Amino acid sequence: GNSVTQMEGPVTLSEEAFLTINCTYTATGYPSLFWYVQYPGEGLQLLLKATKADDKGSNKGFEATYRKETTSFHLEKGSVQVSDSAVYFCALPERGGTSYGKLTFGQGTILTVHP
Amino acid sequence: DVKVTQSSRYLVKRTGEKVFLECVQDMDHENMFWYRQDPGLGLRLIYFSYDVKMKEKGDIPEGYSVSREKKERFSLILESASTNQTSMYLCASSRGKNYGYTFGSGTRLTVV
Numbered sequence: 452g453n454s455v456t457q458m459e460g461p462v463t464l465s466e467e468a469f470l471t472i473n474c475t476y477t478a479t480g481y482p483s484l485f486w487y488v489q490y491p492g493e494g495l496q497l498l499l500k501a502t503k504a505d506d507k508g509s510n511k512g513f514e515a516t517y518r519k520e521t522t523s524f525h526l527e528k529g530s531v532q533v534s535d536s537a538v539y540f541c542a543l544p545e546r547g548g549t550s551y552g553k554l555t556f557g558q559g560t561i562l563t564v565h566p
Numbered sequence: 567d568v569k570v571t572q573s574s575r576y577l578v579k580r581t582g583e584k585v586f587l588e589c590v591q592d593m594d595h596e597n598m599f600w601y602r603q604d605p606g607l608g609l610r611l612i613y614f615s616y617d618v619k620m621k622e623k624g625d626i627p628e629g630y631s632v633s634r635e636k637k638e639r640f641s642l643i644l645e646s647a648s649t650n651q652t653s654m655y656l657c658a659s660s661r662g663k664n665y666g667y668t669f670g671s672g673t674r675l676t677v678v
Contacts, residue, residue, distance in 0.1 A: 483664040483665075483666065487667075492672075492674075493671055493672065494570075494572075494656050494669035494670050494671045494672040495656065495658075495667070496669065497666055497667075500666060502664065540609070542666075551596075551597045551616040551622075551660070551662070552597045552661065552662045552664075552665060552667070553599070553660075554660075554666065554667060556608060556609045558608045559609075
């Protein structure tokens with residue numbers, strides 16, 4: 452079935468540093484790919500998505516490009532802020548026509564940004 | 567703004583109690599999901615529902631049941647709460663494959 456492998460954390464950065472969180476996937480076909488963010492004490496929120504190969508998703512300064520050649524969907528931000536401290540999850544749909552939209556999630560990467 | 571609403575942010579229950587966690591969505595989504603989230607274990611699927619009165623077990627259904635009597639509401643039931651069910655519970659809904667989830671804010675349940 453479809454699976455996702457996400458960079459292990461935690462990641463600790465200083466404010467204004469460059470961020471990369473790696474995500475690679477195994478999938479049949481070219482499903483949509485997602486990044487979710489979870490702020491402390493909250494549920495997950497959709498951060499960005501890409502629906503086909505070579506698409507770039509972007510939101511709040513974060514970007515990720517759907518790369519079929521390397522089966523990757525790495526999350527990047529050029530200059531992180533303290534408010535970006537959160538847990539980040541990469542996800543893709545489970546394989547199969549009757550998956551009912553179930554997502555497979557990576558294990559999550561904890562990001563801490565210091566002033 | 568579309569929403570998934572979980573009825574409680576924090577709950578404290580006693581061992582052996584029957585616990586109901588409620589989730590309501592206003593997006594007319596067919597599919598709804600219950601997860602629990604524990605440190606180091608990520609998100610684990612408990613149950614999901616793809617239509618009214620239809621449900622399927624996820625990866626860790628033991629000790630839980632669910633109810634979906636109306637399309638917008640999906641309830642998670644802990645038949646007899648135990649301390650190992652202390653966790654963050656997350657509800658989500660989805661329009662279908664490739665659309666992703668909309669999550670609720672979560673319910674942090676403590677069983678004492």
